[in-house]
Amino acid sequence: VYSVSQAAEHNLYSWDKHWEIIEGHLNILKGAGCNLILVLHPKSRLTQYEWLEDKFNCKIHRKTTAEVLPFCSLYVCMGSTTALWAASLGIRVIDLSRMHGRDMPVFDRIPRITKVSSGEEFKTLLLGAFHNGRRLHDDDWYVDFEARSRFLAQPSIGDALLKHI
Secondary structure, three states, rough: OEEEOOOOOOOOHHHHHHHHHHHHHHHHHHHHHOEEEEEEEOOOHHHHOOHHHHOOOOOOOOOHHHHHHHHHHEEEEEEOOHHHHHOOOOOOEEOOOOOOOOOOOOHHOOOOOOOOHHHHHHHHHHHHHHOOOOOOHHHHEEOOOOOOOHHHHHHHHHHHHHHHH
């Protein structure tokens, strides 16, 4: 899951710079062969972002981040507080803020959040993270997708996770 930056909506970047950043991130994700779902900030207008689905062969989740988050294997964002939600669910997070001269110091204390400083570092991390349907980087990155699917398939577990976030 890629949490689309809302930097232009918050007047942190111009719209041109905003699109340049998003397209750069999506090109790297697409190159890693990820099944990609995008989530938008509530302040974002879906109609402004729909073209990304065709260009990057991805889907925009049309409901809340909280609804898709428990089912994702990796969460990529740029300084979003939703990274804290993902980390609390045991999901690995890649924060891209440093690539663009920003930082979230609170993330330094959370082991499941990895900050990257460059596009090359992001590519290397992604390419090492996917192998035979499982995420691998080091022992802490390993996720058994079958076990997670069985766990999340239990209705009471999925409901509990949605309430948690």
